[in-house]
């Protein structure tokens with residue numbers, strides 16, 4: 001068995017043929033299911049009770065109201081609350097010999113939750129890690145989700161088995177949304193969640209600050225009774241997007257208790273508008289994927305005997321969102337035929353002056369630059385030297401960015417420096 005086979009599940013199950021790993025029927029089934037889902041969004045939080053399930057449910061409902069085909073998966077094995085939030089308590093999904101039918105909430109929103117499987121809502125679930133991990137995989141692979149525009153996953157809080165298993169099952173193109181409240185402790189926990197997502201190499205959509213200010217039921221205005229802005233500061237510090245603030249609103253709690261998500265029953269209040277502003281970022285993912293289609297494929301980029309050098313500006317070991325302010329460039333050499341990384345080394349660029357870095361990159365035999373933001377002038381200077389440019393890449397470790405680029409899962413957002 002080759003070294004690279006050692007960690008694969010086929011090898012561990014004894015099914016590796018040695019000349020390349022044959023995928024097990026389960027792995028093929030999972031791949032097929034995931035191949036029919038355009039966007040996977042995992043809603044996480046560092047801490048419990050910050051409104052993660054409320055946000056996940058409202059995202060799913062709002063996307064379905066926008067005409068998208070949506071699946072909502074509640075993998076909070078210790079406190080599944082989605083059935084209550086959608087008035088689906090007591091529903092029983094049909095379990096066939098090969099598939100489980102999700103519960104249909106509307107014409108284009110389907111739901112699966114462990115809550116449907118428990119005999120009563122008082123039942124506690126005491127399962128160890130491997131059982132929970134198996135269950136999460138089964139909920140993705142064995143549920144008849146069909147063709148979806150979005151699968152929204154409500155994860156338990158923290159950075160334990162369930163979020164790990166969820167992201168590993170859904171794959172490297174699953175995006176994370178991290179929910180926090182403005183308080184310091186929650187913000188610290190979120191810092192851990194963001195690092196966790198990055199370590200796994202998954203992209204983040206960004207951070208939502210829930211329970212931020214108070215929406216007065218009498219005058220409709222939002223009052224900042226406690227601190228707010230912690231989530232926004234953290235997003236800035238961690239180089240990710242701030243998706244917006246949602247105030248504390250008694251209507252959110254009431255509509256949740258009654259099983260009608262706020263975005264279904266209210267379109268005009270400050271809170272409904274705040275939620276819709278957050279959801280707009282999920283809708284923008286589709287546009288980003290569209291832009292991605294224009295991305296040059298690795299075999300369309302200039303190369304030297306099939307070896308393409310990709311330069312990524314980095315700061316503190318991760319892609320730097322501002323091209324001109326990077327500390328170093330990671331030079332990642334890839335085999336354009338095998339679509340694999342050959343080697344990575346780091347180079348310190350000369351001081352940033354207009355035109356200097358494009359010339360220096362060309363001297364370093366760079367064929368492609370993948371950056372967060374880059375001005376139009378710099379882009380054309382690269383192009384003039386035969387160096388292709390991709391902008392709007394996420395702030396991840398350089399090899400994680402290149403792996404996503406090579407397997408076609410790199411999702412680019414807005415060019416953060418488009419002057």
Ligand SMILES: Nc1ncnc2c1ncn2[C@@H]1O[C@H](COP(=O)(O)OP(=O)(O)OP(=O)(O)O)[C@@H](O)[C@H]1O
Nearest residue numbers: 048049050051052053054211247248249252253256
């Ligand atoms: N913006 C808000 N305004 C008022 N109440 C809210 C708001 N967001 C959430 N809540 C309420 O806070 C409580 C906790 O919310 P929710 O269950 O969504 O949190 P969670 O982070 O998913 O919790 P858990 O850690 O238990 O999974 C619920 O009663 C919910 O109705």
